[in-house]
Every structure is written in C-alpha cells, then in structure tokens.
Amino acid sequence: MSEPLLSLRDVVVEFPTRRGVLRALDGISLDVNAGEVLGLVGESGAGKSMIGSAIIGLIAPPGRIASGEIRLSGQRIDNLGPSQMRALRGKRIGMVFQDPLTSLNPLYTIADQLVETIRTHLPVTAAEARAQAIALLDRVGIPAAAQRIDDYPHHFSGGMRQRVVIALALCAQPDLVIADEPTTALDVSVQAQIIDLLKDICAERGAAVVLITHDMGVIAQTADRVAVVYAGRMAEIGPVSDVIHRPAHPYTRGLMGSIPSLREERARLVQIPGAMPRLDAISAGCAFHPRCDVATAACATTRPAMTHLVSAQKGEQSADRFAACLLLDHTAREGGEHGG
Amino acid sequence: MMARLSDSLTRAYHSDLAYNFRKSPVAVLAALVALSLVLAAVFAPLLAPSNPYDPASLNLMDGFTPPMTENAFTGNSYLLGTDNQGRDVLSTILYGARLSLFVGVMAVLFAMLLGIGAGLIAGWRGGWVDTVLMRVADVQLSFPSILIALLIFGVARGLIAPDQRDTMAIWVLIISIGLSDWVQYARVVRSATMVEKNKEYVQAARIIGVRPVVILTRHILPNVMGPVLVIATIGLALAIIAEATLSFLGVGVPPTEPSLGTLIRIGQQYLFSGEWWILLFPAIALLALALSVNLLGDWLRDALNPRLR
Amino acid sequence: MADEMILSLDRVTRRFDISKPLLNRMIEGVGKQYLTATADVSLSIARGETFALVGESGSGKSTIAKMIMGLMPPSVGEIRFDGDLIDPRHGIARATRRRFQMIFQDPFASLNPRWRVGDIIAEPIRTFALMPKTEVAGEVARLLEVVGLAPRDAEKYPHEFSGGQRQRIAIARALSSKPEFIVCDEPTSALDVSVQAQILNLMRDLQDAYGLTYLLISHDLSVVRHMADRIGVLYLGRLVEVAPSADLFAAPQHPYTRMLLDAVPDLTRVGARARAVVGEIPNPISPPSGCAFHPRCPLAQDICKTTAPEARSLGDRGRSVACHMVDGAA
Numbered sequence: 001m002s003e004p005l006l007s008l009r010d011v012v013v014e015f016p017t018r019r020g021v022l023r024a025l026d027g028i029s030l031d032v033n034a035g036e037v038l039g040l041v042g043e044s045g046a047g048k049s050m051i052g053s054a055i056i057g058l059i060a061p062p063g064r065i066a067s068g069e070i071r072l073s074g075q076r077i078d079n080l081g082p083s084q085m086r087a088l089r090g091k092r093i094g095m096v097f098q099d100p101l102t103s104l105n106p107l108y109t110i111a112d113q114l115v116e117t118i119r120t121h122l123p124v125t126a127a128e129a130r131a132q133a134i135a136l137l138d139r140v141g142i143p144a145a146a147q148r149i150d151d152y153p154h155h156f157s158g159g160m161r162q163r164v165v166i167a168l169a170l171c172a173q174p175d176l177v178i179a180d181e182p183t184t185a186l187d188v189s190v191q192a193q194i195i196d197l198l199k200d201i202c203a204e205r206g207a208a209v210v211l212i213t214h215d216m217g218v219i220a221q222t223a224d225r226v227a228v229v230y231a232g233r234m235a236e237i238g239p240v241s242d243v244i245h246r247p248a249h250p251y252t253r254g255l256m257g258s259i260p261s262l263r264e265e266r267a268r269l270v271q272i273p274g275a276m277p278r279l280d281a282i283s284a285g286c287a288f289h290p291r292c293d294v295a296t297a298a299c300a301t302t303r304p305a306m307t308h309l310v311s312a313q314k315g316e317q318s319a320d321r322f323a324a325c326l327l328l329d330h331t332a333r334e335g336g337e338h339g340g
Numbered sequence: 341m342m343a344r345l346s347d348s349l350t351r352a353y354h355s356d357l358a359y360n361f362r363k364s365p366v367a368v369l370a371a372l373v374a375l376s377l378v379l380a381a382v383f384a385p386l387l388a389p390s391n392p393y394d395p396a397s398l399n400l401m402d403g404f405t406p407p408m409t410e411n412a413f414t415g416n417s418y419l420l421g422t423d424n425q426g427r428d429v430l431s432t433i434l435y436g437a438r439l440s441l442f443v444g445v446m447a448v449l450f451a452m453l454l455g456i457g458a459g460l461i462a463g464w465r466g467g468w469v470d471t472v473l474m475r476v477a478d479v480q481l482s483f484p485s486i487l488i489a490l491l492i493f494g495v496a497r498g499l500i501a502p503d504q505r506d507t508m509a510i511w512v513l514i515i516s517i518g519l520s521d522w523v524q525y526a527r528v529v530r531s532a533t534m535v536e537k538n539k540e541y542v543q544a545a546r547i548i549g550v551r552p553v554v555i556l557t558r559h560i561l562p563n564v565m566g567p568v569l570v571i572a573t574i575g576l577a578l579a580i581i582a583e584a585t586l587s588f589l590g591v592g593v594p595p596t597e598p599s600l601g602t603l604i605r606i607g608q609q610y611l612f613s614g615e616w617w618i619l620l621f622p623a624i625a626l627l628a629l630a631l632s633v634n635l636l637g638d639w640l641r642d643a644l645n646p647r648l649r
Numbered sequence: 650m651a652d653e654m655i656l657s658l659d660r661v662t663r664r665f666d667i668s669k670p671l672l673n674r675m676i677e678g679v680g681k682q683y684l685t686a687t688a689d690v691s692l693s694i695a696r697g698e699t700f701a702l703v704g705e706s707g708s709g710k711s712t713i714a715k716m717i718m719g720l721m722p723p724s725v726g727e728i729r730f731d732g733d734l735i736d737p738r739h740g741i742a743r744a745t746r747r748r749f750q751m752i753f754q755d756p757f758a759s760l761n762p763r764w765r766v767g768d769i770i771a772e773p774i775r776t777f778a779l780m781p782k783t784e785v786a787g788e789v790a791r792l793l794e795v796v797g798l799a800p801r802d803a804e805k806y807p808h809e810f811s812g813g814q815r816q817r818i819a820i821a822r823a824l825s826s827k828p829e830f831i832v833c834d835e836p837t838s839a840l841d842v843s844v845q846a847q848i849l850n851l852m853r854d855l856q857d858a859y860g861l862t863y864l865l866i867s868h869d870l871s872v873v874r875h876m877a878d879r880i881g882v883l884y885l886g887r888l889v890e891v892a893p894s895a896d897l898f899a900a901p902q903h904p905y906t907r908m909l910l911d912a913v914p915d916l917t918r919v920g921a922r923a924r925a926v927v928g929e930i931p932n933p934i935s936p937p938s939g940c941a942f943h944p945r946c947p948l949a950q951d952i953c954k955t956t957a958p959e960a961r962s963l964g965d966r967g968r969s970v971a972c973h974m975v976d977g978a979a
Contacts, residue, residue, distance in 0.1 A: 043841035217914030258846030260875035540759035
C-alpha cells in the first residue's frame with residue numbers, strides 16, 4: 001500500500017479554560033489518499049471543523065494540538081512554525097470555507113488576490129499568473145472571466161463567490177483541499193453546481209478533498225469514504241456506500257435513520273434520544289453510551305478503540321472499515337440486516 | 341424564595357462577569373475605592389467629626405487651621421485642617437461627597453429615564469418619530485454638555501422665585517445635568533431596540549397580541565439594559581464632574597451647603613496665599629471618586645463586550 | 650377537496666418600499682423602488698392537514714408566514730382564517746389570535762433570554778387570560794411534559810438548554826393557547842439531524858393528539874416530503890406549483906420543481922450525480938419579465954418572456970401549475 005497523502009495519528013486538541021482543559025479532539029486517526037474525497041460528518045460541536053483547523057494549523061488560541069501527529073506526504077506538519085505553515089497553506093493545502101466572504105478580501109479585486117496567491121507559491125511572472133487566473137476562473141464557470149477578474153468580491157453573487165474561492169483554493173495546484181461546509185450558505189439549486197464543480201476540478205487536478213459537512217446527502221453524492229465524528233472522537237470510517245447502507249456504529253445507524261429521505265417513505269424517523277454532550281461533560285467509557293440503545297455495562301467504563309470491521313456477509317475483514325464500538329460484532333450483524 | 345436567592349447568588353459568583361472581575365486588579369481596586377467613598381458619603385453624619393452645615397457649631401476663629409496643627413487661637417486641631425470659615429475640611433469633604441454623589445446619581449437616573457424612554461419609542465416606532473427625536477439629539481450633541489447644563493440652569497433659575505432659589509438649587513442642578521446627558525442613553529437604547537424588535541421572541545409576543553407598551557417594558561427593556569448600565573456608570577463619573585464644574589463656576593449648590601466643587605472653588609482662592617489644604621483634599625476626593633467610578637465603567641464595558649475579549 | 654378550509658389566501662401580494670430616503674432620491678434623481686416579496690399567491694389549507702411551502706431564498710415564504718400571523722398586512726388581496734379577515738390594519742380579535750400560533754426557525758432568538766422558561770410558556774395563557782392564575786404553573790408543567798421536558802425546567806433560563814430543547818420549549822409555548830393552526834417556519838433548519846428527527850416526530854405526535862393544522866415553511870425538500878400532505882412550491886414570490894405530496898415527488902410538473910428535485914443531494918443516491926439547475930436566483934427587486942423562471946428554464950419559449958403564466962388546475966387531485974409549457978392533460 002502506498003503512503004497516504006495525509007495522515008492523522010491520535011491527534012488530541014485541547015483548550016485550556018478556567019473550568020479545566022477541554023478536549024475538542026480526542027485521538028483522531030485517519031488517512032486521506034491522493035485524489036480521493038474523504039467526507040467528515042458529525043453534528044455541530046462534534047469536532048469535524050476542528051479536524052480541518054488542526055490540519056491547516058489554524059486552531060484558535062488558546063487551543064493547541066496536545067499530542068499526536070499530522071503528516072502530509074510523510075512530512076510532519078503539526079509542529080511547523082507559523083511561517084512554514086503559511087507557506088504550506090495555499091501551496092500544498094487549499095481551503096474553501098462556508099462563507100465565501102471570509103475567504104475573499106473585500107478591498108482587493110479578484111485579480112489581485114488570485115495573482116498574488118499564484119505568485120506567492122509558483123515561480124511565474126505577473127502576466128503569466130494573470131493568464132492562469134483567467135483560465136482558472138473560466139474553468140470554475142465564471143462567465144466572461146477576462147473582464148470579471150477585475151471586479152471586487154461584492155460584485156459577485158453568493159454562488160459565483162464560492163466559485164471564485166474554489167479557484168483561489170486551487171490556483172497554486174495544491175495536493176489537498178479542505179472544504180468546510182462549502183455549500184451550507186448557498187441555495188439548494190446552487191449547492192449542486194458547487195459540489196459538482198469542486199468534485200470535478202479536484203479530480204482533474206488530482207487533488208484530494210477533505211469535505212466537512214453536516215449534510216449526509218452531499219457526502220453520499222460526493223465522497224469516496226466517510227468518517228463519522230462524535231464528541232471529538234471517531235465513531236466510524238469506511239467507504240461511503242458501506243457506511244450509509246450498512247452503518248456499523250450505533251450512532252451512525254441512528255444518524256442515518258434520522259434523516260428524512262426524498263425518495264423513500266419513512267413512517268417515523270429514528271430518533272437518538274438526548275443530544276451530543278458538551279465537551280466538559282463527556283462520559284467515561286464510550287462517549288455515545290448514554291444515548292445508545294444497545295449499550296451494556298462495559299460501555300460505561302471501557303473506551304472502545306477503533307477496530308477493523310468484520311464483514312457480516314463474507315466473514316472477512318473489509319479492507320478499510322473501522323469503527324469504535326465494543327459491540328461491534330453484534331452491531332455489524334445488525335447493520336448487515338439493516339442494509340438494503 | 342431563599343433557595344432561589346442563594347441559587348441566583350451562586351450563579352452570579354460563577355458567572356463569567358464575576359470571574360472577569362476577580363481577575364482584573366484594576367476593577368477590584370476601583371470598586372474598593374468607589375465603595376468606601378460611597379459608604380463614607382452615605383454615612384457622613386455618623387463619621388464626620390462635625391456638621392459643617394450647622395452654623396451654630398462653627399467658630400470663625402478656627403479658620404485656616406493647617407492639617408494636624410493646633411489652632412493659634414482656639415488650640416483645636418483638625419486632621420485635614422479647616423477652611424476660611426473654620427469648617428473642618430474632612431467633614432466638608434464627607435458631606436460634600438454626599439451631595440456630589442446624590443446630585444450625580446439623581447442626574448444619571450433622570451437622564452436614563454429620559455434617554456431610555458426616547459430611545460425605546462424612537463427605535464420601536466421608527467419613521468418621523470425616530471427622525472424628530474434623533475435630530476433633537478444630534479443638535480444637542482453638537483454643543484458641549486456643560487454649556488447645555490449652564491443654559492438650562494440659567495433659564496430654570498430665571499423661572500424660580502428668588503426666595504425659592506436656594507432650596508430648589510439642587511433639583512435645578514439635577515435636571516440641568518440630566519437634560520444635558522440623555523442623548524447617549526437614547527442613542528444606545530434606540531439602536532438596541534431596533535435590533536431586538538426584529539427578533540423572533542418579539543414577533544412571538546406580537547402574534548398573540550401583546551400590547552406594544554408591554555412588549556417594550558417587559559421584553560425589550562431587560563435586553564437593552566446591559567449597555568445602558570455601562571453608560572450609566574461612566575455617566576455617573578461625568579455627572580459628578582459636571583456638578584463640580586457648575587459648583588466651581590458658582591452656579592451650582594449654595595455655598596452654605598458645599599459640594600466637592602464648591603469646596604474646590606473656595607480652596608483655589610487661598611491656594612496662592614499658602615492655605616493649600618483647603619483645595620487639595622477636596623480635589624483628591626473628587627478625583628478618586630470620579631476616577632474609580634470611571635474605571636469601573638470602563639471595565640464593565642470591556643467585560644460586556646465580547647469582541648474585546 | 651371537500652374538507653373544511655381553515656386558512657385561505659386570495660391573490661395575496663406584498664410589496665416592500667425599499668426606496669432611498671426622499672433627499673437621496675431628489676439628489677440622485679431616482680424614483681421609488683419596490684420589492685415584490687409575494688406576488689398573487691392564492692392557496693387554501695384544510696383543517697388537520699400539513700401544508701408545506703418550499704422555496705429558496707427570496708421566494709417570499711417568510712413574508713407569507715408573517716402576513717398569515719397578522720404581523721404585516723398584504724398590499725393586495727386578503728387572508729382569511731376560518732372566515733375572519735387577518736389584517737393588522739383592521740385589528741384582529743383576541744378570540745381569533747388565540748387560535749393560531751407560530752414556531753420559529755432560530756430557537757436561540759425566539760425565546761426571550763431574560764425570561765424564565767415557565768414565564769415564556771405561560772405568556773400566551775396570561776395574555777389571553779385562559780385560566781385562573783393559580784392553575785398556570787400546573788399547566789406549564791403539563792406542557793413541559795407534553796414536549797418531553799421536565800416540569801422543573803420551568804425555573805431555568807433559555808441559555809441552559811440545547812437547541813433541540815429550546816425548540817421543544819418554543820413548541821410548548823405555541824401549544825399553550827390551545828391553537829388549531831400553527832405556522833412552522835423552518836422549525837428544524839438550525840438543528841442537527843438527530844435532533845431534527847426528534848422535533849419532527851414530536852410535531853407529528855402533537856398533530857395526531859390535538860388535531861393541529863400545520864403550515865410548514867422549509868427549504869429542505871426531504872423534511873417537506875416527510876411531513877407534508879400537500880406542497881406549494883414558491884419561486885421569486887410566485888406560487889409555481891401546488892400538489893399533494895406524493896404526486897409532487899412522483900411526477901413534478903413545473904420545470905423549476907423538477908430541477909429542484911433533481912438538484913437536491915440525497916442519501917439514497919450514493920455516488921449519483923445531482924443534475925444541477927443552471928444559473929442563480931435573480932434579484933427580486935428586478936425580477937425577469939413574464940414567467941420569473943424563464944431565464945433558467947430549459948423549456949422556455951417566447952411567450953414565457955412576455956406573459957406571466959396563470960395557475961391552471963391539473964387533474965382532479967387539487968393540483969395546479971403555473972407554466973405555459975405544461976400540458977393540461979399531463
């Protein structure tokens with residue numbers, strides 16, 4: 001197996017507060033392979049955006065990576081200094097955020113921002129950079145790109161702005177794009193355009209994508225693999241169709257059942273009782289056990305590790321499915337019956 | 341009931357504001373200074389060695405006694421000395437601070453009442469009501485407030501019968517300072533009201549037909565009081581200084597009932613003839629009072645403003 | 650439909666004056682400007698059903714909710730609740746007000762942060778003087794239990810609750826005046842999916858228990874499909890299609906509805922491509938001439954650019970579509 005592009009090992013992110021140290025991320029391990037789309041899902045506050053911030057080294061102080069390592073193409077990036085990290089962002093890791101306005105400086109034209117980013121990271125002249133920028137804007141679907149490149153961000157609509165942000169994220173030809181809720185602020189009819197664009201353009205350029213979203217529908221249609229995050233911990237990771245159709249972790253199972261579907265009638269939605277605990281109130285053992293309908297006494301005391309999943313159908317280990325649950329055999333079987 | 345109270349107190353102690361307070365030495369020090377000055381002023385009749393407002397207790401022979409020195413004629417000694425009329429400076433400061441605080445607090449309350457009322461109405465109604473109120477506010481803001489207070493004070497004294505002037509002086513002063521200071525309350529309350537009135541909890545009350553007066557007082561007012569309290573604290577310091585300024589200029593309280601400003605006015609006449617204590621001690625008291633209240637207000641503003649954290 | 654109609658909108662239009670102040674208009678030589686948030690919307694809702702209005706931003710769905718709640722009058726047309734005119738300019742009888750309620754999108758803004766939960770829930774009871782003061786606390790406790798909270802929660806403040814719990818409090822408050830009709834404006838769009846499921850299930854249970862009529866306003870088609878009996882699709886303030894839920898999802902008629910259904914990402918279509926709608930929503934201040942959807946419509950003809958289509962009935966199941974290109978026989 002070749003080396004993954006991005007690799008997180010037991011990453012712990014802590015926030016010291018006056019009420020004690022809060023663990024926003026607790027032992028996150030995952031790999032992203034070159035060119036693939038990894039979806040990160042979870043409820044608000046689960047830590048999915050925190051994973052993105054940890055990767056790009058933008059955790060808001062006083063938060064910090066307390067332990068674990070993050071490697072990009074084998075090189076440690078979690079302990080880089082601010083200037084090295086800045087060189088990495090944009091050049092090797094592109095970023096697309098929820099609100100396009102936060103990624104674009106309102107005082108500069110699109111051309112200024114694209115050309116500056118390109119020239120910061122690539123050895124080209126201003127004219128070449130401008131030509132590249134126009135070609136890129138054209139590719140992301142900005143009509144009359146050669147004229148509109150000299151407009152300011154506020155001249156563009158929300159959907160168009162997000163296209164510009166995607167162009168900005170990709171202009172230095174990064175290997176990895178972190179997309180944090182890239183379509184949440186957009187209307188449904190525009191959402192699909194942006195998701196398609198992001199997926200196509202990254203595929204063309206061979207860039208891997210970490211797609212952070214709360215929208216399982218977007219994940220289903222976009223991601224190759226998906227990781228489910230709960231209370232700062234990994235619940236489950238695997239190929240997207242497996243996780244959606246045969247969820248192994250009871251939390252994932254509840255989550256999938258709780259989503260109303262457009263195409264099939266569900267008499268009653270599955271509901272997970274309660275709500276995700278706040279960071280200062282995560283219970284011992286499995287973080288999910290107070291809400292879990294199959295929890296046993298052991299779940300309250302033993303914290304489950306990520307374990308390789310045994311496929312119920314074939315009776316063999318499936319290559320890249322992991323889940324953190326003590327009752328994995330039981331739930332995997334249940335999941336098998338569930339799927340269809 | 342008691343359980344509820346202690347519950348609220350525990351919660352207040354653990355609140356972010358209380359934590360912020362305990363972690364800010366300037367705020368704690370300012371609060372201590374302000375609190376002791378306020379207590380000293382409130383309990384002046386109990387604490388002061390003499391009553392400076394009682395002409396019968398005064399002995400002109402005691403005049404100009406330096407601090408902690410025996411008077412050449414009477415042999416009396418005073419901690420902070422005496423003024424030209426033989427009044428004990430410590431006592432006049434305590435009584436003067438009491439008067440200054442009373443005028444300041446009442447003026448702030450009056451300004452708050454006016455400003456909150458105008459702000460709520462302007463923010464809620466909008467349209468021409470808003471335009472008229474806020475233009476009046478703009479015009480008033482373009483003059484220094486001490487000038488406004490002087491103007492109002494002059495007009496008001498003209499309207500009052502001469503034999504009433506001394507007894508009414510304090511109230512005229514309060515109204516003058518209050519009227520010169522309502523604008524900032526009105527502005528803050530107006531903009532906060534315009535934000536709050538579009539919030540969904542206000543819509544929910546409107547849907548069930550709650551009357552606007554009730555919505556304004558019971559729903560919106562509690563939610564706009566935070567910034568008002570900040571302004572009121574800083575405003576209290578300003579009102580105390582405004583009162584001192586007016587009294588210094590001789591248009592404030594009558595000389596028989598001196599406030600800190602009056603004492604400073606009296607004191608500055610004797611500064612160059614060597615009787616420095618008559619000016620210095622009231623000035624220090626005024627400075628300490630105004631500064632500590634102002635620092636408290638500054639701290640409160642920063643603590644309540646999430647952006648500065 | 651022979652059911653009794655509880656709410657009807659008759660050609661309701663709402664315009665907003667978004668002109669600059671008089672002085673600016675004189676200096677810049679510009680005229681008055683209006684935004685038409687809702688144009689000529691007619692619909693009726695039967696007692697006991699869930700009617701959903703779907704639309705993207707600028708579709709006018711929240712404006713319709715505000716007019717129905719009597720928060721603003723329509724510019725043209727009239728709204729009737731069980732026969733009574735709903736128009737704040739003419740005043741709305743207390744007896745009528747008691748019968749409708751609203752649940753809002755943002756449970757962090759819809760509860761007064763300075764009020765205890767018990768007072769928030771009791772406000773409608775007290776305003777309408779529904780029961781003696783001594784019984785209010787008991788009723789609040791009962792309502793809290795109905796929505797799945799504990800009676801002792803009445804003593805707490807809203808900030809002590811999670812988003813889902815707050816939405817339960819908002820529902821308890823809405824129920825406290827014993828309404829027949831509740832407008833739910835994006836009731837779950839601020840919530841996580843697992844909490845959304847709790848709230849949607851609760852809304853359904855309450856509808857069964859109390860015979861409520863819902864007007865559900867949402868941009869989320871999967872929520873709408875799950876909850877609604879009938880659906881109205883809004884585009885730029887115009888009602889483009891009304892149909893029973895099953896029919897709409899089985900065979901959408903208006904080109905906009907069809908594109909919308911194709912565009913929405915869904916769990917059941919792993920790896921499938923959504924077919925994106927071309928273009929973006931036009932500025933509602935200067936909407937396109939004729940049919941508002943024509944610049945994005947694959948079927949548009951010349952007539953669509955000049956003439957706004959009227960809603961036409963389709964079949965006998967109460968469907969109607971406003972499109973020149975949809976055949977009456979379809």
